[in-house]
Amino acid sequence: MNFPIANRIADLRPSDIRLMTKECERLGGINLGQGLGDLQTPPLVRDGAINAILEGRNTYTPSEGVTPLRLAIAEKLKRDNGLDVDPEKEIIISSGTTGAFAATLTALLNPGDGVLILEPYYGYHLNTILLQGLEPQFLTLSPPEFTLAEAALNAAVRPNTRAMVLCTPANPSGKMFSDAELAIVERVAEQHNLLVISDEIYEYITYDDRRHVSPASVGRLGERTVSIMGFSKTFSITGWRLGYAVAKASLANAINLVNDLLYVCAPAPLQYGVAAGLQAPPEYFQNLRAEYQRKRDIICEGLNDAGLTPLVPQGAYYVLANISHLGFPDAKTAAISLLEQTGVACVPGGSFYQGGGGENLIRFCFAKDDATLREAVVRLRKFRS
Structure with missing residues (x-):
């Protein structure tokens, strides 16, 4: 027996973030798509x-x-x-x-x-x-x-x-x-x-x-x-x-x-x-900012080296990269190609726009331990060749 689904979810679609995570797991890649931070809990x-x-x-x-x-x-x-x-x-x-x-x-x-x-x-x-x-x-x-x-x-x-x-x-x-x-x-x-x-x-x-x-x-x-x-x-x-x-x-x-x-x-x-x-000393929050800023700089340098143009973030732990010069028809194609070539997952920019404005962008999450992030950067550099 087929029961109808509710009208309220008729316009909802699975997130490309979830899609890229599944593809990354299938290929055994490094997931810089979903915001799965792996820093230690204090x-x-x-x-x-x-x-x-x-x-x-x-x-x-x-x-x-x-x-x-x-x-x-x-x-x-x-x-x-x-x-x-x-x-x-x-x-x-x-x-x-x-x-x-x-x-x-x-x-x-x-x-x-x-x-x-x-x-x-x-x-x-x-x-x-x-x-x-x-x-x-x-x-x-x-x-x-x-x-x-x-x-x-x-x-x-x-x-x-x-x-x-x-x-x-x-x-x-x-x-x-x-x-x-x-x-x-x-x-x-x-x-x-x-x-x-x-x-x-x-x-x-x-x-x-x-x-x-x-x-x-x-x-x-x-x-x-x-x-x-x-x-x-x-x-x-x-x-x-x-x-x-x-x-x-x-x-x-x-x-x-x-x-x-x-x-x-x-x-x-x-x-x-x-x-x-919340009773942590001010140094905890200062160190948190410094740690993430170091990670931001690692990923942005790696993206530049890979021929991807980072839009350097002011806060949060994501970075958008401009791919307009690479000739891909859309951001999802670019993201899939990047994953297949380098084993690094990102998220297509179209996930964050309704009007098509994100097709020249892909997003990376850099809330990763340093070893994982540096390995991702090494892999990303292969994308340029």
Whole structure:
């Protein structure tokens, strides 16, 4: 018997990221496609979770998260993001940043509402918008700077646009939005009464002494912003699925209602682990930035040597490379050819665009141990010959 599938998933397609991972596994290659970071989890975080398990902290928690973690997040937000937040009413712990994003969309928007996303975008943002019955709307930012212009942003807003999504530092481009660009967002959002959803999962992975700026800290943006943050990248615990949303109390209350229905609560002992991690000294975060900057420089040098032109990222741990001069008909063909020739997997740029703007780009993830990254660079150099 054939049962019909739901209309809400009719427009969803498997990600090219998953496709390239499968092809890489089939060929026994090095996967620089999917963001599968393999750095070690800090002992402070690991032992915090283990101790919580041994202490029996294995039952349901409040849907908004355990108090020690929300208190630690509030301190972190004040110290690092310039945000003064009530830990009891304005912080919701969820199942990863993707979980916080889904709960936010469900709680604050209605089917048919327009959500503006910036190209190149993170694919899970788009697919979650589609799954919620929302209308994705796009504004393309041009490489290599991906500058946000006020006139273009204003022109992209339609009558049914109710929200816009920012990702800073951005996946896949590594773009970090400046104070001036965020001031543009503030003016346009206020003019059109838009909700701003800010994904800041890579906030501690920034380069060349750049300062991460949380949109909610700019002007009056905090009144209309849901800041979505997490621990996966900062503590190398992508499989733990822990993130959180920060918003004014009325918005946070609605998000928590949906968070409870979707996830009940985030994993109890893991919450205590990241609460311990947030007590790490400043040197931990400084060393994290320095380590990733070294890895960025390794991959960018290797791409240049291979005849691929890197768009050097300002943050996050991905790099886009320009392949327009290589003569491939599209990015997927280029990515497959690269994998077959060198055994190194990347992701075609079309995965991050709706309008075909990514066909001259491929994306690499450099969240790898140094030995793996250097071997990938050796292999990539063969692509030129």
